[in-house]
Amino acid sequence: MAWKTLDEMDLAGKVVLTRVDINVPVEDGKVTDTTRIDKIVPTVKDILAKGGRPVLLAHFGRPKGKVVPEMSLAPLVPALEAALGVSVNFATDCIGGPAKQAVAALGEGEVLLLENTRFHAGEEKNDAELAASMGALGEVYVNDAFSAAHRAHASTEGIAHILPAAAGRLMEAELKALEAALGAPVRPVTAVVGGAKVSTKLDLLGNLVTKVDNLVIGGGMANTFLVAQGVDVGKSLAEHDMADTAKEILAKADAAGCKIVLPSDVVVAREFKANAANETVAADACPSDAMILDAGPEAVAEIARTFEASKTLIWNGPLGAFEIAPFDTATNAAAAKAADLTEAGKLTSVAGGGDTVAALNKAGASAKFTYISTAGGAFLEWMEGKTLPGVAALEKN
Structure with missing residues (x-):
């Protein structure tokens, strides 16, 4: 196991950029299946328990590098709040002014969700500049999106080279299960x-x-x-x-x-x-x-x-x-x-x-x-x- 877990990271008082997969079905502005949201709860709660401030990075749909209002992550906020039991703030971008201001305003015990990473063309190209802009928002990077781990994108791969990084609980569980099944x-x-x-x-x-x-x-x-x-x-x-x-x-x-x-x-x-x-x-x-x-x-x-x-x-x-x-x-x-x-x-x-x-x-x-x-x-x-x-x-x- 060459990767670190949350147990090995000092998160107290730190902004923790957390890549999650919450690409869930939405109909009429409401989430119809919360399975993927439920799966990230242990990671987010553990970050909060360790004194960290979770900032969620996620993709939604295939906007192909353009802002597509129907593919905004904003409608997911109520479902996230219900699953996590805490206040979830939302930023209208995952980089730049809106993101920086939202991170600065994030209170203890709160969670921040950043807008769809795929609204930027550099996400799927694993653009170093975009990864650096995202990385500048936090102090620690946690990847909890195993389901997106086969993609070398800015938010799934690029940021891991910029910040101290660890696997979230879902990623950890996936990797341990797979290692037990085929690795050894x-x-x-x-x-x-x-x-x-x-x-x-x-x-x-x-x-x-x-x-x-x-x-x-x-x-x-x-x-x-x-x-x-x-x-x-x-x-x-x-x-x-x-x-x-x-x-x-x-x-x-x-x-x-x-x-x-x-x-x-x-x-x-x-x-x-x-x-x-x-x-x-x-x-x-x-x-x-x-x-x-x-x-x-x-x-x-x-x-x-x-x-x-x-x-x-x-x-x-x-x-x-x-x-x-x-x-x-x-x-x-x-x-x-x-x-x-x-x-x-x-x-x-x-x-x-x-x-x-x-x-x-x-x-x-x-x-x-x-x-x-x-x-x-x-x-x-x-x-x-x-x-x-x-x-x-x-x-x-």
Whole structure:
């Protein structure tokens, strides 16, 4: 752990520039989902408890370097006050006069939210001048936005080279969970990778087969691997042009001693709709006029046995068309098994990615997982073995 935590920082009386991700859904000027706001509460409260004055830096939407009134952070103030239980002031810019005046006026026990960092073109370009202007507002920098750590922006990477820096509580929790899952895991390690396309997760699969003991492949991706093995998948979603690539991944896994788990049986239907007439067949017996929409009971049983023989689990992506019943059955069953093993203390389970979180929530399994990452792109890039600029900057600092 080469980065510092809040416990190692003297914050008393200091202005603490705190990069957060509060890019939350807003309708009619009101926040409709406070999950990301709730996640930053421990960090902000700890800064206040240590006598620091938190000044929040955040982005919102994609204004592309221009001031877009509909993408102002101002409407988030009431939701922040409700979550934090303290007064939250707002500055109409994240640099310059408005920001300096608001920082100077910030009282003890109060929080300041600065306007959308992406209203400045230099934010996404990681402009040194913009980073310096933001950095001039504070005395300490805390990055609590792991979900934006894969981006080298002025507020996520640049400021870390200017001020003494540390990871916030959410960033700390994410990094510790990820280190436990892939950095120095207890073996055997199993990864579940699902979703529609192999092409979007090539780097991920290529990295995982050299790091894990078992790789469970589900969703449309599994169909592409079946095609690579000469299986006719009928009208199923599959990337036939990626068959050779799938073969290469299978060969790489074999050379690395990683067992690939593909479904031995599948649930097929003639139409993609809720409660469509369906049947379970062997994976190599999909009718030519049908499509594979889920893994079958034998496949789920094999996945359960794989989980039982594992100590660490990393999960990204559903096993089938989880959005509609009954094609959520395999995902729900596998999630429940992982949750039960975790609750029994037999498995360390880490999951992340938008569809993954939605699927595990739908299965009612999220609460029992060891850690559910709030990050999408950053979680994926970490699984791919890529360096995250926001994290690397903290380590260098």
